[in-house]
């Protein structure tokens with residue numbers, strides 16, 4: 515089976531892309547994951563200047579969920595550019611999605627301008643990080659005007675297709691999706707972590723994370739994430755990168771049927787190790803072959819023919 519798929523005119527060798535924030539710091543790590551079967555690489559979120567994360571402990575993982583408050587530590591765009599350059603030079607056929615973050619809308623513009631000359635295949639705009647609220651206030655993704663303003667500003671300074679990464683922590687994700695698409699978003703990534711979540715150490719009665727609360731990801735959020743992707747796909751006509759608790763090939767197919775063209779592999783790296791891309795892809799191919807599906811594009815949005823997004827509890 516030909517596993518390749520088109521996303522915004524870019525050919526991905528398979529639909530499984532590394533989620534932002536996982537193992538995504540250096541060109542050599544990205545290259546290693548590409549060799550191990552990643553269909554695309556999303557970098558961790560890059561700030562304009564050096565940004566300190568939160569104090570340890572920053573992450574708690576168990577078999578049901580992951581709760582993190584890493585606080586998006588990063589050395590800033592100048593350092594990251596060296597790694598992008600190095601990765602793109604290798605030209606290994608696995609596209610690079612540069613994920614950017616900013617405290618102010620102007621920061622997104624400055625980072626995009628700095629990234630433009632390197633010509634990564636796509637730019638993912640993280641307007642949805644729940645972990646930096648103390649410093650920067652509510653994420654831009656929680657308000658239609660704010661989300662649209664950042665989208666428009668980034669779009670106005672680049673020819674590289676931009677994908678806006680949305681937050682599930684909103685009342686109506688369809689309205690936010692429509693606002694960013696009207697403002698020029700070429701695609702949407704959904705979703706960032708749920709939250710805030712709280713994990714308590716019952717022996718001390720204290721929160722486990724130093725930040726006290728964190729964003730929740732992993733298998734426990736999967737049905738919620740699938741519904742968000744489904745709702746977005748019903749509301750806008752741009753391609754989607756779907757993610758949230760994907761662990762198996764069946765999970766990835768589910769996201770595609772809900773409307774995702776590409777599917778993020780994040781927490782699966784914790785549960786299945788670096789081989790996650792290959793294992794999940796093999797499971798997808800096996801399912802497709804058994805079901806008579808000839809290409810992944812056939813299953814994108816398939817469930818929309820039998821269900822509409824008005825289904826509520």
Ligand SMILES: Cc1cc2nc3c(=O)[nH]c(=O)nc-3n(C[C@H](O)[C@H](O)[C@H](O)COP(=O)(O)O)c2cc1C
Pocket residue numbers: 533534535536558559573580582584586613640679705706707731732733735757758759760778779780781782
């Ligand atoms: C430790 C950790 C760090 C993350 N860092 C980022 C980040 O820098 N930028 C971003 O857009 N999303 C970040 N995310 C969110 C993931 O990219 C993804 O949207 C989310 O975790 C859902 O996928 P999953 O359940 O497979 O992990 C992070 C998630 C975790 C657990």
